[in-house]
Amino acid sequence: MNDFLLLMKPELVISIIIFLLLFIKIGKGMSNAGMLLLIQVLLLINFGLGFFKMEEGSLFGGLYKTDMLIAYQKNLLNLGVFLISLLFADWFKKSDHLAEFFMLMLSSLLGMFFLISSGNLLMFYLSLELASIPVAAMANFDLHKKIASEAAMKMILSSAFSSGILLFGISLLYGATGTISFDLLPSVVTGSSLQIMAFIFLFAAFAFKLSIVPFHLWTADVYQGAPTATSAFLSVISKGAFAFVFITVLYKIFQPLHTVWFNLIMLLSVVTMLVGNLFALRQQSIKRFLAFSSIAQVGFILVGISSNSSAGTAAVVYFVLIYIFSNLAAFAVAGTIESQTGKESVNDYKGLYQTNPFLCWMMALALFSLAGVPPTAGFFGKLFLITAGAQNANYLFVIVVALNLVISLYYYLRIIRAMFMDKNEQPIQKLMVPASVKLGLIICAGGIVLTGLVSWIYDYIQLLS
Amino acid sequence: MLTPGLYHLLFISSALFFIGVYGFVTRRNLVTMLMSIELVLNSVNLNFIAFNKYLWPNGLDGLFFTIFIIAIAAAEAAVAIAIIINLYRSHNSIDVEQAEEMKY
Known part of the structure; x- marks a missing residue:
């Protein structure tokens, strides 16, 4: 009984917070500001509790398992959600x-937690749906906006279709091996043609969720139409969680098919970077620009x-930690400007430095971090x-990746040039940045600067994995 | 008399799957697209049951998976239809061609 409570602590805490919010909501009404403060405190407590007693073990006959690395990954996602509650305060208060x-x-976060620690394809599928269905509802949160409903429609249809493909892959894998447990699968995956076909279906479903080219088409539309807080959640938290579980699935279950997926991933990685970079070059909407930049990432x-x-x-894992800080900061600046002025085009950002130096510096820092300066x-x-x-001695591949870094530098700098150097007669007026957004941005800036310089963070992650 | 075997069932389920994919790609009505997705999910159910009965009769993994898929498909359809109704309110149509505010 004790084991049960301690091992599932992250999930249990999240569930308690969800029920608490539900009861407060149906009980007496609270002002938006008070509610937001309560949520921020609860999420901060949740983040702090994550570091308390991280243990290793499995539950329910192997359906659920956790270890130090998984607990650490959950902490990262908790941190991201806490930062979202701080950074988009401006929009939340008006909602x-x-x-x-x-x-x-x-x-959705609860679903991601179960997803990361699932030990069985059934659990995997259930938590994947729990992680993706609520996001479609979140995308439709600006009910009166036309593009929000369009974004939500694209999101739910593509995620339902991708889960159909995932299920077809799982059913073929089950037919070929006779088991759905992550522990038993590696010994029976031998690389027969049916198993490779099942793997390709599974891979396609992951590519949908991670928006890997050629399954990326929903990303830009959903990011542009959805509220900025949802786009930030999708691009950081959801990407991170799916990247973690993708690693588990590839390294554990499909280890025998290593040669198959190695070539596939190398090819798709180059194509994804190129398409993300080339489309980001010509975007005018800042949210769409960030969507393509996240595809490149x-x-x-x-x-x-x-x-x-x-x-x-x-x-x-280390990259996702940095990505949380930098991408959330970029989305937060875009979201604050959008919620106060309704402007989200790169041209509107011209001359922003004259009126809002703080937001400009934060955006510049975030974009430099995304570009890798x-x-x-x-x-x-x-x-x-x-x-x-580069460990696999594929130097041509690494050179192509490095060239892509150079392309990405150009379009990140384009935004920075618009903000700092371009002249504009009527720049966006001086904006009131709420205290919690300021606090969140300063945490992000601290994270962007310190995560790279404090070397024990990487050492610690390496120790865990 | 011919009794249905594994191959018959797999043939039907693959056919259903590809009919569903084809419908999803070609249909322009949102509700019909949702129906196509249901076809895909049902083909998966058939697959699971067939594999469970003919190849791996010792466990019940496939059957349980099927029950969960049916439940989740209902939840997914509920959210999707809510979104489609909202889309209908703002666009006065459930044709995907009408929802074209965002491109490239």
């Missing part, structure tokens, strides 16, 4: 259904995954990913 939004977001995550070693796992943590994240990818 009519704040509590519901967080209930949906936390349900997934390409870099794939470089780390292709290494098929514990160094790859460590590099991906040395003093920021993004550089170290990319460095470790590429070093892990």
